[in-house]
Structures are given as C-alpha cells and as structure tokens.
Amino acid sequence: MNYPILTTNLSRRFGKSIAVDGVDLAVPEGVIYALVGANGAGKTTLIKLLMGILRPTSGRCEVLGIDSGRLAGAAFHRIGYVSENQEMPEGMTVGGMLAYFRGFYPAWDRDLEAQFVRQFDLPLSRKLKDLSRGMKIKAGFASSLAYRPSLIVLDEPFSGLDPLVRDELIEGLLERAPETTIFLSSHDLAEIESFSSHVGYLDRGRLLFSEEMAVLGNRFREVTVTLASPARLPAGLPATWLRPQSADCVLRFVHNAFDEHVTPREIAARFADARAIDMDPMTLRDIFLAIAKSNRGSTDEKPANENTAEEKVA
Numbered sequence: 001m002n003y004p005i006l007t008t009n010l011s012r013r014f015g016k017s018i019a020v021d022g023v024d025l026a027v028p029e030g031v032i033y034a035l036v037g038a039n040g041a042g043k044t045t046l047i048k049l050l051m052g053i054l055r056p057t058s059g060r061c062e063v064l065g066i067d068s069g070r071l072a073g074a075a076f077h078r079i080g081y082v083s084e085n086q087e088m089p090e091g092m093t094v095g096g097m098l099a100y101f102r103g104f105y106p107a108w109d110r111d112l113e114a115q116f117v118r119q120f121d122l123p124l125s126r127k128l129k130d131l132s133r134g135m136k137i138k139a140g141f142a143s144s145l146a147y148r149p150s151l152i153v154l155d156e157p158f159s160g161l162d163p164l165v166r167d168e169l170i171e172g173l174l175e176r177a178p179e180t181t182i183f184l185s186s187h188d189l190a191e192i193e194s195f196s197s198h199v200g201y202l203d204r205g206r207l208l209f210s211e212e213m214a215v216l217g218n219r220f221r222e223v224t225v226t227l228a229s230p231a232r233l234p235a236g237l238p239a240t241w242l243r244p245q246s247a248d249c250v251l252r253f254v255h256n257a258f259d260e261h262v263t264p265r266e267i268a269a270r271f272a273d274a275r276a277i278d279m280d281p282m283t284l285r286d287i288f289l290a291i292a293k294s295n296r297g298s299t300d301e302k303p304a305n306e307n308t309a310e311e312k313v314a
Contacts, residue, residue, distance in 0.1 A: 002029040003062075004151045004181045005050060010059035011205075012045055019045040021205035022059070027198070032173075032182045034192040036288065037202035043185040044083075046202065047155045050183075051081060064151060077105055080144035080180075082137070083155040088128050094139050095124030098146070105147035116142035119172060134165035141169055145176055152176065154184035158191050170195060193284045203292055213284075220287045221258040223267065225251040226276040234270075242294045254290040255279070 005027035012020040019042045027033045037043050048054040049061055052071040061068045066075055089097055098117075102108045117124065120138040128136060137157065145152065152173070158166045173182060174195060186192050192199070193213075200210035209216070223241075227249045237244055237253075244253040251271075255263060258279070267277055282290070 003027055004029055004064050005033075005062070005183055007050075007061040008059055010046070010049060010061050011057050012042075012049055012054060013057045018205050020049065020056075023202075023205075023207045025200065025207060025210060027181065027183055029181055030178075031197045032177055032195060033184070033198040033200065034196035035183070035185045035200050035202060036189060036192065037185075037187065038292075039187050041187075041202045042205040043187075043202055044155055045205075047083075047153060047185060051079075051153065077107060077147065078150040080147075080149035080152040081155075082140045082144050082153075082157050084137075084157065084159045085155075086140060088136060088140065090129035091127060093125055093127050094122050094131075097128065097139065098124075098143060101143050101146075108147045112148065113142065113146040116146060116172065120168060134161050137161065138165070138169065141172060145172065148176075148179065150180055152180055152182045152184075154182070156185055156187070158186065158188070166191060189285045189288065199284075201288055201291060203295055208291055208295065216287065217281065217284070219256060219258050220282045220290070221255045221263070221279040222282050222286070223253050223255050224276075224278045224280075225267065225271050225274050226278075227251065227271065228273045228275055242290050249275075254282070254287075254294075256291075 003026045005025060007023050007025040010020055010023040010025070011018065021042075023046065035043055035046065045054065049056055050063055050068055052068045055069055063071060064075065064078055071079075089100070092100065098113060102110075102113075116122070116138075120135075120142060122135070122139055122142060123131070128139065131139070141157075158169065161169070170191075176182070184192070184196075196213055198211065199213050199216060201208045230248050231246065231251070233244055233246050233251070240255055240257040242254040242256055244251065246252075257263075264277070264279065267279075268274065271277070
C-alpha cells in the first residue's frame with residue numbers, strides 16, 4: 001500500500017514545550033483523512049512539518065515518498081496546500097493570480113480552472129484585498145486544485161466560514177476525491193464527520209488513534225447497566241471501559257472495543273443481577289470527548305497555549 005503521508009516518531013519542541021510528540025502516522029492513498037483535535041493540540045505544527053515549513057526536533061516525515069525537509073521545485077507540482085492563515089497576493093485580481101500561478105504548474109488544467117471560477121462564483125476582475133474571507137478561501141482552493149495535485153493538504157480550511165461557503169468548498173473537494181488524497185485538519189467535528197473516510201485524533205501533541213471512520217464508530221458504545229440495588233464500582237474493571245461512573249443503581253461507562261458477538265455476553269456475565277443493559281452508538285463528538293477526558297489524568301507536559309478538548313472540539 002502507498003502512503004502519501006508517512007511519519008515515524010515525529011516530534012517538535014519549542015523550548016521546553018512539546019508541540020508534536022512521537023507521532024507515527026500513515027495516511028493511505030486515495031482517502032479523505034481528517035486530523036482532529038482541540039486548538040493548540042499541535043495540528044498546524046504537524047502540517048508545517050509535513051510541508052517542510054518547520055524542521056522536526058526528532059523523527060522523520062515523508063510526503064509523496066520525499067523527506068519533507070527536501071520538498072522543493074517539482075515536488076510541489078503534486079501538492080495542493082491551503083491554510084486558514086495563508087498569505088495571498090492581495091494586490092492582484094483573482095484572474096491575475098490564477099494567470100500568474102498557471103506558469104508554475106505544467107499540469108495546470110484551464111478547463112478545471114474555469115469550472116472552479118463558475119462553481120465558486122469567483123469575481124475575476126476584483127482584487128483579493130477587496131474580497132471577503134470566504135471568497136479568498138475559494139480563490140485559494142481554485143489556485144491549489146486546478147493543477148490536479150496528487151495530495152491536497154488543508155489546515156483548518158473551513159474555520160469561521162458561513163455554512164454555504166463551507167458546503168461549496170466541501171463539494172469541490174469531493175469532486176476531486178477520486179483522483180487524489182486529501183488531508184485536512186479541523187477542530188470542528190461536525191464539518192468532517194459527513195465526508196471523511198479516515199480520522200486521527202491529536203491530543204497534546206500525541207496521536208491517540210488513527211483509523212477508518214466506520215471502524216471507529218463501530219467499536220465505541222456508551223453502556224448503561226441498571227442494577228437491582230445500589231452498588232459501588234467493582235474493582236478490576238477492563239481497560240476498555242472508559243470513564244466508569246456509578247450513581248445509585250446505575251453504572252455507566254464507554255466501551256472502546258465493542259464486539260456485537262462478545263461484548264454483550266461479557267457484560268451480562270459480570271452483572272448477573274442487572275435489570276437492563278443498554279449499549280448505544282456514540283456520535284463522533286462524544287467519542288472524542290470520552291477519549292480526551294480519559295487521558296486528562298496524565299501529568300505529562302503539555303504544549304503551550306493548549307485549550308481543553310471540551311472547549312474547542314465540538
């Protein structure tokens with residue numbers, strides 16, 4: 001299997017703060033991969049390492065089989081990159097910017113460019129400095145996708161955009177999905193849950209998991225056990241039971257390795273006097289919060305400017 005993005009024990013420090021901490025990541029070819037985490041979790045730092053903007057403190061990262069520190073020239077003909085804080089030639093018109101960029105990319109597709117101009121309703125004669133933020137992001141998408149890159153990297157591309165603009169950009173991405181690999185970062189689960197095929201969760205610089213979206217949803221359940229009489233939490237609970245809590249006759253926990261053929265029998269055997277056992281599917285938001293809260297007991301050093309997972313992963 002080919003991996004357009006591959007990292008091994010990738011780390012980046014800023015002084016004493018750890019922004020990216022030993023990340024091992026393998027993004028398969030042809031997927032839509034969403035890297036999710038709270039603001040300050042290290043997502044932008046990781047993307048800058050991938051793009052060669054920053055150098056790692058330790059470890060290694062490759063993009064399209066090239067060490068990220070050696071990305072240059074023709075390698076960028078195959079990579080589309082859009083960041084929420086990306087600098088643009090503000091003094092140029094939209095049409096002038098597209099014409100300028102054409103000369104840098106041998107595979108630039110004029111028909112695809114024209115399609116984006118129509119689809120995004122881009123005002124070719126207006127200067128970028130006079131456009132709204134949403135329109136600037138649209139222009140950035142058009143200039144980064146018109147040369148049909150093999151890999152598209154997006155850093156918080158939809159942050160602060162109104163729903164209509166966001167939906168237009170997602171539609172444009174999905175049209176490119178069959179011919180490219182898409183890697184994007186976000187702290188907004190609602191915007192990625194409906195179209196991403198793979199997801200990774202970065203928390204305090206550490207990649208807590210990376211897997212297919214469908215697999216993730218299938219292995220998590222919120223379990224509620226109603227007992228015949230009040231009881232305390234039993235000792236020796238499995239490590240797969242996250243955040244166990246009890247109140248009167250009710251025990252609740254999150255099961256992170258649910259198996260429809262095995263898990264119900266195991267829980268029933270442990271609680272023989274249970275009046276009811278409910279195992280409910282969880283939203284992506286609830287899954288991420290359960291994982292983040294389970295890891296909050298760690299005393300490991302946190303990167304600077306970190307917010308709580310509950311605060312920004314929503």
